[in-house]
Amino acid sequence: MTKPVRDLRIDPDRMLAAFHELAEFGATGDGGVNRPTFSEAHLAARKWFREQIEATGLEFRLDGAGNHSAFLAGADSQAPTLLLGSHLDSVLNGGRFDGALGVMAAFEVLRTVQDAGLARKVSLEAIDFTDEEGTLVGLLGSAALAGRLPAELLQHPRGGREALLEGMQRAGVSDESILQAARPQGSLAGYLELHIEQGKRLERVGINIGIVTAIVGIWSYRLSFLGRADHAGTTTMDDRLDASLGASAFTLAARQLVLKEFPGCVVNVGNMTFGPGAFNIVPAQVDLSLEFRSAEEEEFKRLDSALLACAHEEARRFGLDLRVEALGKHSPSLMSIEVQDTFAAACDDLGLTHLSLPAGAGHDGQSFDGLCPVGMIFVPSKDGASHSPREFTAWADCVRGANALLQTVLKLAL
Ligand SMILES: [Zn+2]
Numbered sequence: 001m002t003k004p005v006r007d008l009r010i011d012p013d014r015m016l017a018a019f020h021e022l023a024e025f026g027a028t029g030d031g032g033v034n035r036p037t038f039s040e041a042h043l044a045a046r047k048w049f050r051e052q053i054e055a056t057g058l059e060f061r062l063d064g065a066g067n068h069s070a071f072l073a074g075a076d077s078q079a080p081t082l083l084l085g086s087h088l089d090s091v092l093n094g095g096r097f098d099g100a101l102g103v104m105a106a107f108e109v110l111r112t113v114q115d116a117g118l119a120r121k122v123s124l125e126a127i128d129f130t131d132e133e134g135t136l137v138g139l140l141g142s143a144a145l146a147g148r149l150p151a152e153l154l155q156h157p158r159g160g161r162e163a164l165l166e167g168m169q170r171a172g173v174s175d176e177s178i179l180q181a182a183r184p185q186g187s188l189a190g191y192l193e194l195h196i197e198q199g200k201r202l203e204r205v206g207i208n209i210g211i212v213t214a215i216v217g218i219w220s221y222r223l224s225f226l227g228r229a230d231h232a233g234t235t236t237m238d239d240r241l242d243a244s245l246g247a248s249a250f251t252l253a254a255r256q257l258v259l260k261e262f263p264g265c266v267v268n269v270g271n272m273t274f275g276p277g278a279f280n281i282v283p284a285q286v287d288l289s290l291e292f293r294s295a296e297e298e299e300f301k302r303l304d305s306a307l308l309a310c311a312h313e314e315a316r317r318f319g320l321d322l323r324v325e326a327l328g329k330h331s332p333s334l335m336s337i338e339v340q341d342t343f344a345a346a347c348d349d350l351g352l353t354h355l356s357l358p359a360g361a362g363h364d365g366q367s368f369d370g371l372c373p374v375g376m377i378f379v380p381s382k383d384g385a386s387h388s389p390r391e392f393t394a395w396a397d398c399v400r401g402a403n404a405l406l407q408t409v410l411k412l413a414l
Pocket of ligand 1: 098
């Protein structure tokens with residue numbers, strides 16, 4: 001007699017074996033991996049993934065953006081596709097769970113569904129997206145697939161055009177092929193992703209699964225505090241227009257502002273450049289890289305005004321001018337309520353504890369905001385470590401996450 005669908009589980013040993021093999025590509029010897037997009041190690045990992053797919057009898061698919069997929073057709077060839085995935089690229093000297101777990105879990109879910117021989121009303125696809133981490137562009141593969149990658153961005157990528165050209169050549173893709181990877185409207189039934197939390201909340205409260213409510217938005221500015229260069233020995237302290245004072249005071253004030261008035265948000269001053277930049281010259285200009293994040297649009301706007309008002313106030317206090325250059329405004333992406341509820345029901349069926357939380361990092365799911373229902377779940381990260389070889393999630397937690405993904409897929413796809 002065949003098992004009831006709700007009793008289906010992934011094969012943990014099979015998934016673990018694949019996960020360990022994958023972690024050998026770009027292994028740094030300290031538990032981490034170094035697989036920046038289109039590096040030799042990244043391409044070798046993708047070649048291995050392709051061989052794994054082909055060995056299972058699932059269909060292998062490769063698109064113009066280099067996205068690698070395992071595909072399992074639905075009952076009807078016109079059926080839309082429920083995408084499951086993550087990314088096999090890593091940051092420089094990153095961990096072996098970030099992205100890799102999601103791809104291996106998606107692949108294992110397809111194998112489990114295939115083995116069970118269940119009829120599906122949608123097609124299923126386990127996808128490894130190109131350049132999620134932004135070594136070259138950031139969310140490159142998912143944005144291309146969603147038809148939302150501006151051609152302009154490929155000319156001025158954050159990793160530099162030269163690096164992108166070299167990488168595209170190694171991977172056998174081009175500007176044209178990347179832009180042609182867009183899927184037809186209405187072809188996606190949804191996008192689901194399992195990922196490590198990369199924070200401490202789940203571990204702290206001892207909860208199995210985090211159901212993501214929204215992926216935070218990120219706004220960034222370059223703020224330039226403008227003063228006057230003077231002799232640092234002969235100019236009296238009260239006669240200086242020292243740009244460093246405005247920049248430093250703003251950095252401290254921004255922290256206080258967020259701590260006091262915006263508890264769900266974060267702010268970061270990631271860089272300061274001093275001009276002219278010498279021991280004996282009062283700084284005439286400090287350029288500061290400002291980034292802040294929120295999961296809620298209205299709060300974002302309030303935080304934005306408050307931070308800019310604060311920058312103007314600190315500039316005025318030290319007699320400085322302020323130049324404001326807006327660099328990027330990525331709105332928060334809300335996860336589908338229906339998918340969140342389905343994840344919760346799957347966790348309940350499996351006897352797993354769960355809580356709702358926003359995702360503080362960017363993820364491929366935001367590329368599909370408004371195109372199809374999107375959902376994500378997190379499993380606990382030990383000490384919250386990520387983008388580091390210290391990244392670790394207990395295997396039992398990885399298996400719980402993969403089973404929650406499986407049961408959610410079964411509820412949505414059958
Ligand atoms: Zn990731």
